[in-house]
Amino acid sequence: MHHFHYQSGELYCENVPVRKIAAKVGTPFYLYSAGTLTHHYRVFNAAFAEFPHIVCFAVKANANLSILRLFARLGAGADIVSGGELYRALAAGVDPGKIVYSGVGKKPEEIKAALKANILLFNLESSQELEEINRIAGRLKLKARVALRINPDIDAQTHPYISTGLKKNKFGIDIEQALDDYCRARDLPHLDVVGVACHIGSQITQVSPFVDALERLKELIDRLRALDIQIRYLDLGGGLGIQYHDEAPPHPDEYGQQLLERLKGLKCTLILEPGRVLVGNAGILVTKVLYTKPGGAKHFIIVDAGMNDLARPSLYGSYHGLWPVVEGAHPQVKASIVGPICESGDFLAKDRLMPAFAPGEMVAVMSAGAYGFSMSSNYNARPRVPEILVQDQDFYVIRKRETYRQLIWGESIPDFLKS
Numbered sequence: 001m002h003h004f005h006y007q008s009g010e011l012y013c014e015n016v017p018v019r020k021i022a023a024k025v026g027t028p029f030y031l032y033s034a035g036t037l038t039h040h041y042r043v044f045n046a047a048f049a050e051f052p053h054i055v056c057f058a059v060k061a062n063a064n065l066s067i068l069r070l071f072a073r074l075g076a077g078a079d080i081v082s083g084g085e086l087y088r089a090l091a092a093g094v095d096p097g098k099i100v101y102s103g104v105g106k107k108p109e110e111i112k113a114a115l116k117a118n119i120l121l122f123n124l125e126s127s128q129e130l131e132e133i134n135r136i137a138g139r140l141k142l143k144a145r146v147a148l149r150i151n152p153d154i155d156a157q158t159h160p161y162i163s164t165g166l167k168k169n170k171f172g173i174d175i176e177q178a179l180d181d182y183c184r185a186r187d188l189p190h191l192d193v194v195g196v197a198c199h200i201g202s203q204i205t206q207v208s209p210f211v212d213a214l215e216r217l218k219e220l221i222d223r224l225r226a227l228d229i230q231i232r233y234l235d236l237g238g239g240l241g242i243q244y245h246d247e248a249p250p251h252p253d254e255y256g257q258q259l260l261e262r263l264k265g266l267k268c269t270l271i272l273e274p275g276r277v278l279v280g281n282a283g284i285l286v287t288k289v290l291y292t293k294p295g296g297a298k299h300f301i302i303v304d305a306g307m308n309d310l311a312r313p314s315l316y317g318s319y320h321g322l323w324p325v326v327e328g329a330h331p332q333v334k335a336s337i338v339g340p341i342c343e344s345g346d347f348l349a350k351d352r353l354m355p356a357f358a359p360g361e362m363v364a365v366m367s368a369g370a371y372g373f374s375m376s377s378n379y380n381a382r383p384r385v386p387e388i389l390v391q392d393q394d395f396y397v398i399r400k401r402e403t404y405r406q407l408i409w410g411e412s413i414p415d416f417l418k419s
C-alpha cells in the first residue's frame, strides 16, 4: 500500500500533484510520502505486538534526518553500521537505548562514540572484534552490551550481492564456532553478553529462510543457557522484501505470525531491523526526459537522473516501475531509460516495454525509497538531488539540492601547484 496515485491524469503523492513539486524544486528529486512511511511502520510493528520487541529501522536504507525522526516519533530505534549513522540517528533524536550497531568493520573511534552514547547493543561479527570492544570499554570504564552476529549458513535466495547469511559471505561468526566465542566473550570483563543476532540478506521474498535462521538461533540460545550465558535479546535482522515488479513477498503480518509461532515461551526481547520494507515503496525518484534516440538498433530515452542518483539498476540489474507524471496517449515501445553519466552501465531501465516518453516529460521511477538516495554519489561531478517529504497537502524540502560549491568543499590546491 502506498500513497502514489493518479487524479485526473496526474500523478499525486498524497494530496500534492508531483508536477507542482517539480515546478518548485526542479528535477531530478526524491519524493517520500509521510503517510506511507507511517503506515508501513505501524503495520510492521503491529505484526509483532504480541511479543516484547523493538523495531530498529536500518538507517542505511534511507538516512535522511526527517525520515529517522518520523520513525523515532512512532517508537522506532535504529540499526546503524557506522559512526556516521550513529551521528545521524542521534541528531534525529533516536533513543540510544534502541540503537543496535552492526557491521564487520567497526573502527575504534566509532566503537568509542557508540559506547559513550550508551547504545543498546553491539552486534559483533568476529573474535577479534570481541577483544577490541572489550579493550575500548575497559579504557572508558564501561561495560559493552553485546550480541554475536551468527552466520547461520542459510540461503536467502536473493541477489548474491545482498545475500549475507551464507558461509561464503563476510558477515557474522560461523555458527560452528559461536559457542567458543560466546565462552570467550563471557570471560571478558568489559563485555555484557546479552544477545544473539543474525541478518541473512535483503529483498527476501519468502518466510522460510527467516524461519530456518530462527530455528538455528533458538538451538544456539538453548545451548548458551545451558552454559549459563543468559540471552535477553534475539535480533533477527532485516531483509523482508517488497514488490518492485512481479515479486510476491509475504505481508508483514504473515512474516510476524510465522516467527512468533516459533518464539512462544522464549523469554527474551525480539529485535527486528527492517529497512527496505518500511521505506522502499514510500519513495520515488522523479526525473525529466532530455532527449530520445528512437531510430537506431535500440530506442534510448535519455533522462536527467543517472546511476549516481539511483545505483540499484546498474548495481543489481534491479527493476523499478516507470510511471508518467502526467498521463498521456503514449504508445508502448521497447526502450531503455539511460542517464547522462559516461558509462554504458548507466541505465534506470533496460530493453523494456514502456510508454514512449517524449522530451520534456517527467517520469516517476517507482519504489526508490530504499537504497536510493542513500547510495547516491557525486560521480561525474553531479550535485546530489534534493529530497522532498509530502504530508497530506503539503511538501517539505528535507534535503536541499547540492550546489557546485559544496561539490568542491574541503578540497585545496597545494602551493607547488599554485604558481
Ligand SMILES: *Cc1c(COP(=O)(O)O)cnc(C)c1O
Pocket (backbone or CB within 6 Å): 058, 060, 061, 079, 081, 102, 103, 199, 201, 202, 203, 237, 238, 239, 240, 273, 274, 275, 276, 277, 370
Ligand atoms: C542492510 C541491513 C539491514 C536492513 O536490510 P533490509 O533488507 O533493508 O531490511 C538490517 N540489518 C543489517 C545488519 C543490515 O546490514
